Amino acid sequence: EGLEDLKCEQAFELSDASAERSAAACTVKLNKEPIIEYLKSNIVLIEELIDQGYEDKKTLQRRADKMKAWIENPELLDADADAEYAAVIEIDMNEIKEPILACPNDPDDVKTLTEIHEQGLRTEIDEVFVGSCMTNIGLFRALGEVLKGEGQVPTKLWVCPPTKMDEHTLIEEGYYAIFGTAGARTEIPGCSLCMGNQAQVGQGAYVFSTATRNFDNRLGKDSQVYLGSAELAAVVALKGKLPTAEEYMELVTKKIKPEMTDDVYRYLNFNKVSKEDLEAMVE
Known part of the structure; x- marks a missing residue:
């Protein structure tokens, strides 16, 4: 409640x-x-x-x-x-006041960015995954807005919308062009790394993921996985590490301004798209 x-x-x-x-x-x-x-x-x-x-x-x-x-x-x-x-x-x-993450490899082991840095946990990240069935189209727009204009990221970035309707809309809105410029690997909509049954991260990789689970070996053999938001995923991809809370706030508030939030985070309401677009999404 x-x-x-x-x-x-x-x-x-x-x-x-x-x-x-x-x-x-x-x-x-x-x-x-x-x-x-x-x-x-x-x-x-x-x-x-x-x-x-x-x-x-x-x-x-x-x-x-x-x-x-x-x-x-x-x-x-x-x-x-x-x-x-x-x-x-x-x-x-x-x-x-700041992002909360689940730490490797237990979704119950949650810490703020500040706590992670204060406790000396590893912050360098090899791969970033934005996907899973519990993401929505607004989170991919947010990812794109943070990445926009920043060029290629130093980490391996995986992007996988949960549905082909989301994929179609993100392509139409130009976000896939941003993902491409960032050097992201865009996956066929579905589970991808979240289940580890369509692809896997490198052995022993440190990963930041937007999925809901980070149990041992789920994303790849011996992988160590942090869980968090798409906005934080974008910052991690750009820096190659978990930022400080101050670094996160500085970049995200600059990229996603209050007047943008309604448009960025709007959901895909099928009753508000044209008949032609809906047909293309479902085909």
């Missing part, structure tokens, strides 16, 4: 990461508006899938109809007012 206006995609990132906390389930309380926005987008996508012959047509249409029915009468489950919990953890977001 407390983040009721998150987009559904942002709530998915939180809830899916709960698996790393050994949780059996996770719920994120949202207001109706972001859910309605998400469902309207998905209805248009489902109907385009049907138009292009995807199966099972009846199952897809039933899902779309259920979404439409809920939008007509939106009701959400709420926790009981007198519910008792084993523990209540309160987090003051105003106290988070």
Whole structure:
């Protein structure tokens, strides 16, 4: 609770990461508006899938109809007012002043950039991966904005959008040209390094990744993997190391200004793209 206006995609990132906390389930309380926005987008996508012959047509249409029915009468489950919990953890977001990373090789071993530098952990990075199903198109735009105008990066940079719809849009918006100028290796949309089943990093490499897991050998044999944001990934790729908190803030705030955030971080709402673009995304 407390983040009721998150987009559904942002709530998915939180809830899916709960698996790393050994949780059996996770719920994120949202207001109706972001859910309605998400469902309207998905209805248009489902109907385009049907138009292009995807199966099972009846199952897809039933899902779309259920979404439409809920939008007509939106009701959400709420926790009981007198519910008792084993523990209540309160987090003051105003106290988070810098990026937080998961350190090698445990998603529970989290530290701020400052703590990593103060504790003398290795900060040099060999490879950077921006991808996994828990990234979204806005994070790839953010990556591009930080890399823009900086030339080729000294690290091996992997870029892999989760869907071909994201890939299509990023190409159209010119971000793939930025990735190319940076010398990035762009992967076919999908899992790529996150699963280690389509590609792997070098043996023993130190890696910065935007994925949700950094267990031993997942990204490559003997790899040592930090987890963090796409914005931090861009800075790491440019510097070849984990920056200080001050270096991070200086570069990212210069590259992604407040007036840019709505455009950079906007989600791919299929009900707001042209019919022609939607057809090309789904084909």
